[in-house]
Amino acid sequence: MDDEQAIDKAERKRGSGVKHVYDVLRTDILNMALPPGSPIDEIHLAERFAMSRTPIREALVRLASDGLVTTLPNRSTVVSNIDFLNLHTFFDAMTLMYRVTTRLAAQYHVPTDLEIIRKHQADFTRAVEARDALEMIATNREFHAAIAEAGRNPYFTTLFCRLLDEGRRILRFYYRSFNDSLPRQYVTEHEDMISAIAARDIDACDRIASAHADQIVRQIQAMIARDERVTIPL
DSSP, X not given: OOHHHXXXXXXXXXXXXXXXXXXXXXXXXXTTSSOTTOEEOHHHHHHHHTSOHHXXXXXXXXXXXXXXXEEOTXXXXXXXXXXXXXXXXXXXXXXXXXXXXXHHHHHHOOHHHHHHHHHHHHHHHHHHHHXXXXXXHHHHHHHHHHHHHHTTOHHHHHHHHHHHHHHHHHHHHHHHHTXXXXXXXXXXXXXXXXXXXXXXXXXXXXXXXXXXXXXXXXXXXXXXXXXXXXXXXX
C-alpha cells in the first residue's frame, strides 16, 4: 500500500469514527439520556469510544451546528439547554409544518408513499403497545418525515425534519405526561391522517394535523407547568 492509499484509508476510518460518535451522542442527547446542561468531557469520550480526541472534536462541531451542544467561554462543552421561555416559537413552527406537509402529501403522494407511511405507523403502533417511549419518539419522527417526503417539497422536508429532531427532547415530556402509556385516540389520529391523505382531502388533512399538533402542545405545556412540589412538615 503506497502513502496515498494509506492516507485515504486513514481518512475513511476517521470519518466513520466521527459519524459513529456523532450518531451515538446525538441519540443520547435527543432521547434525554444526556440531559440539558450535562457536561461533555472529551477525555472521557475518547476513552469510551477508544479513539483519539480529534474525531471526538469533529463530532462535537457537528453537534454544535445542530444546536445540540454548546461551547462555553471557558472552552468546555455542555448539552444545549432547552429554551422553555421561547418554546411557543417552536410550537408555532411545528404546528405550521404539521399542517403544510400533511396538506402537500394529500396533493402529491403516490401509492408507494402511502406504503412507507403505513409501515412507519405500524412501527409506531407497536412501540405504543410496548410502552417504549424512546421507540415511540423515533417512529413518530419517521412517520411525519415520510409524510413530508410525500409532499414533494425538499425545503419543507428539511425544515420539518430538523424541527422533528429538535422536538424529540420535548416530545419526551409528552410521553412522560402519560407515564409512557399513550391513549389510543392519539394513535388513531395518525390513522385518520393517513386516510385523509389517501383520499386527497386537503381540508381534512389540515384539520386533523392542526388538532394533532394542538393536543401535543397543550399536553406538553400542562406537563411543564405542573406544580410537583411536595409539602414537607416542619
